[in-house]
Amino acid sequence: MSDQGSAGNVIAAICNVFFPGLGQLVQGRLLPALIFAIVCVGGYALWWLIIPAIIAGVFHLYAIIDAATYKNNS
Structure with a gap:
């Protein structure tokens, strides 16, 4: 991926709309992808507790x- 607003970043952002962390995975960033996926899926799974669902929505x-907005610094 190159600069902020590039086509690759737009595709990654659209991927994240459907599954949290998928966009980071498309960009080749495994650790952030896992963190976003675990926090969001776990929070959405506990929707009846309200607070975890709100935290998941924010994440x-x-x-x-x-x-x-990802910028590749290499």
């Missing part, structure tokens, strides 16, 4: 923004 939104 899901952050995963989308993170994929869209």
